[in-house]
Amino acid sequence: MAVPVKAARLCRLAGRTVTALSITRRRAVSLPAWRCYTSTSTGNNLQFRLDERTAHSSLDLFKKNTAVIYRMLGLDPTHVPNNPERFRDWAVVFGDEKISGGRHYWEVTVKKSQEFRLGVAEALMSREDCVGTNTSSWVFGYAQRKWFAMTSNKMVPVALVGKPERIGILLDYEAGLLELMDVEKHTSIHSIRAQFKTTLYPAFGLWDGELLTHSGLQEPEGPK
Template sequence: MAAPAVAAAAAEVLCGGSMRSLSVLSARHSRCMTPLQSRTYVASTPRNDAKFRLDEKTAHSSLDLFKKDTAVIYRILGLDPAQVRHNPERFRDWAVVFGDEKISSGRHYWEVTVKKSQEFRVGVAEALMSRDECVGTNHSSWVFGYAQRKWFAMMNNKTVPVTLVGKPERVGILLDYEGGVLALVDVETGSVIYSIKVKFQGELCPAFGLWDGELLTHSGLEEPAGLKCRDL
């Protein structure tokens, strides 16, 4: 079973490739390490908190879903792909699973318990993304990842280090579709750690990559009160 080639150099390597209407905000303009009181996050985008489960039809054969499809665990051996029901929506080469909610508007917030994994990616991807690719390696997915005790933002096979995060037990993801923002949120302080500026197109799904341990998702949540970031 495949492991992502970019994970070994998660925060150090910048791979080539063009981006479609996509930019990673610089460290100076993308991080707010403490709650700020200057203005609201994106006041113009209506909230529509997505509630989703993990979609078994998309899950790679090394991933098992549990807790009523809200959690996923990585199995080193996994299932024999020949024994897994064929589905064109299933990831074939990468340990990835999508959420079953398709998002094309609004502002959404969910959290992920990550304390039992040391190598994972969380974010969003276009619903029609190729199942032969891994999240973060193409122009159809945008993720925050953790590997080798380092965080990074990743899209189109480019990685940007995300510093001063540590290894929390739980992180938040904020998606503002119209505002074109995907943000990693510190759930303890209710502040944006790092954000990616994107011009989203088409339907998006919550996306998860996992190469050890397990992840537990918590969806349908209200975003932290007063979630703000001066530079957005």
């Protein structure tokens, strides 16, 4: 089944816009046990860094792997380690902390970016896919000056005026809830409901500018 043109325009392959794309069943990436991440979070106050092993070659990590910048030319894919965790086609990077339960909150500062995605993805999500285009990832995205929620390659518009410099993500694993949060008002902007059945990671897609992550935060108490 062909991807809706609107959705296809929002996905980029190595810096180039894709206008037509076919969906086929992707095989989940198989990660040897010794290469899997070692820490697992089931409580609160999730603390993570970005994992270079998963980062596409156009993404450059900095600030002790808490931030990522998109570089159009990037690195020659043949010059980065060829490991199964790495995204080869899409500008995606995962956090390095497993999530198998609990409520977790983190924030992201957006700098000079007009196209990005923030959310979570299953540990064994296919590295041939982009976050939001399959049943293994749930994200909030910004592109063409508009916000949207996305999973299974279906986009739902999010009524958010403008582009905040800092945005919050709240995950309630057991409740099957992922929320986009207003960090100033401490209110939910939009929710994605799902049934999480396996290990998740924080997930990020970036096609220009920079993202700076802030983890280890307390969940907001409520509206100010």
